Amino acid sequence: MIHYILQIIAFQLVFLLVYDIFLKKETFFNWNRLYLLVTPILSFVLPLIKIDAIRQQIPENYIVQLPAVIIGEKTNEVLVNTNNVSNSFSFEIIHLWYLGITITGTILLVKLIRLYLLKQRGVTKIIEGHEIILLPKTDVAFTFFNTIFIGETLTPTQQKTIIAHELIHVQQYHSIDLLFFEILRIIFWFNPLVYVYQNRTAVLQEYIADAEVTKAKNKKDYYQSLLSQVFDTSVVSFTNTFFKHSLIKNRIIMIQKSKSKKIFQLKYLLLVPLVFGMLVYTSCSDDKTGVSEEANQVSSSDTEIMTKINELSEAIMKKGNLTDEEKRALDFLATEAKPGDKVYTSVDEYLEETESIPFAVIEKVPVYPGCDTSQENQELKKCMTDAITKHIIENFNTKVEKDISGRQRISVQFKIDKSGNVKDVKARAAHPELENEAVRVVSLLPKMKPGEQKGKKVTVVYALPIVFEINE
Incomplete structure (x- = not known):
């Protein structure tokens, strides 16, 4: 969600820069009005559009955390449920968002109440089918939908x-534009660009009204009347104010400005490469947060496939680093079959044909001497894991090298062949002495009852991380 919001803000910023640099000074007022109304909507829609042909070129990364066997002194290991942390953070953000909506919504309600009270204080007249409210003892002048508010102290x-x-504001429904941005200000109260959009729109509406009035009235007389009149400015952001000190100069400039040449309308074609570039970006970008939230929502459903995927994910996180066979199994599931490839009816068939079977998917695990063979497969796995861990702790010499100190980590992998013998022991550590010691200790493991897959004895791959503390 955060990534989505950042994309919205970035796109709106680009659209506003294009408007200010290329379109703002042109007299294509209605085109500019359409631009200012459409581009905020585009900024919400574009991040949701993905071009599959581009997305498929982006490789996926798999990161798995290893569990550890602790040797020596106890260390403080803290396991953090990242899903809970993420959910807690999202919970806080949502409540903060709701608080902002409540505050900005209340502000809008106060503005509407102020307008209602002004209307009650004034005297209502109907001129050319439109409601005119004369406000006593003031010279304000503004419009809200079909109602025009005018100070009573102004001359006829x-x-x-x-x-x-x-009346131009009324006829062209300008209040709807401003109210649209007012609603956006409530929902996206944290986005300053919505306020900029509303300001640009309000200024443009004044240009539109001036242009329409001067079609029937001498331009020079009109802007001289603007200079000679000073009216109060309403602080209500969604009304069309007749006079504003900071705007009057620009209004007069635009009244005097010659109409822009038709060829300059080609500037609006800038939207084509701009939108295309945004589509390419959104298709290539990977919204990790959005994907995570989506996965959490789907995981709460009762679909069998998602349940299995969640179980697999939990199993991978609990086990730790994937063995080569496990990685190949995942690759097998994720790889699209090509014409001519052999068709496997199951992952087990694929793994059986590719030699070693990973410990995590074996039908009948190797049995460590002393473990009860009548136990279920999961219990046998636990018995074997506990026995190997105990063997490592009791036999590992942590004083193999005096110059080694601090926390040390060793990654060990070995196979239990079809005869139950431990072979192909490999180790990786920061120091060769630790690697040699790990190979020595694991090689001392006793002969076991071999594992079985579909009634056949098979070689099983077993991976084990070792972590211990060496005090100086």
Whole structure:
């Protein structure tokens, strides 16, 4: 979700930069109005669109955390449920978002109440089928939907100029535009670009109204009337204010400005490569957070496939690093079959044909001497794991090298062949002495009853990490 929001903000920023640099000074006011209304919506939609042909070129990474056998002094190992941490963080963010919506929604409600109270205080008149509210002892002037608010202290000439201008706002439904951004300000209260969009739209609407009025009135007389009149500015952000000190200069400039040449409308074609570039970006980007949240939602369903996938995921995290066979099994499941490839009816068939069987999927695990052969497969796995761990702890010489100190980690892999013998012992560590000691200790493991797969004795791969502390 956070990644999605960041993409929205980034896209809106790009759209606004294009508007300010290329379109803002053109007199294609209605086109610009459409641009300012459509591009915020595009910024919400584009991150959700993915081009599969591009996405398929992005490789996936698998990261698995190894569990550890601890030797020597006890160490403080803390296991953190990352799902709970993520859910807790999401919970806090959602509540903060709700709080912002409540505050901004309350502000909008206060603004509406203020308008209602102003309307109650004023005197209502109907001019050309539109509602005019004369407000006592003030010279404010603004419009909200079909209602025009005018200060009573304004002269009849001033009122006539204002009404002609404000009627354009009414006829072109400008209040809907501003209210649209007001709603966005409530939902996306943390996004400053929504406020910029609303400001750009309000300014553009003044240009539109001025342009329409000057079609029937002399431009020079109109902008001179603007200079000679000073009206209060309403603080309600979703109303169309007739006069605003910071805007009057730009309005006069736009009134005097010659119409932009038709060829300049080609500037709007900038949207084509812009939107295409955004689509490429969203298709190539990988929203880890979004995927994670989606997976959590799906995992709560009762679908059998997702249940199995979750069980597999938990098993991988509990076991730790994947053996070569396990990696090949995952690759087998994730790889798309090509024409001419052999068709396997199961993962077991694939693994059986590729020599060694991983300990995690073996039907009948190797049995360590002393373990009860009548036990279930899972119990035999646990018995064997416990026995090997005990063997390592009792026989490993942690003083193999005096210069080695601190926490040491060794990755060990070995096979239990079809006769039950331990062979092909390999170790990897920061020091050769530790590797040699690990190979020595694991090679001392007794002969076991071999594992079986589909009634046949098979070679089983077993991986074991060793972690211990050497004090100086």
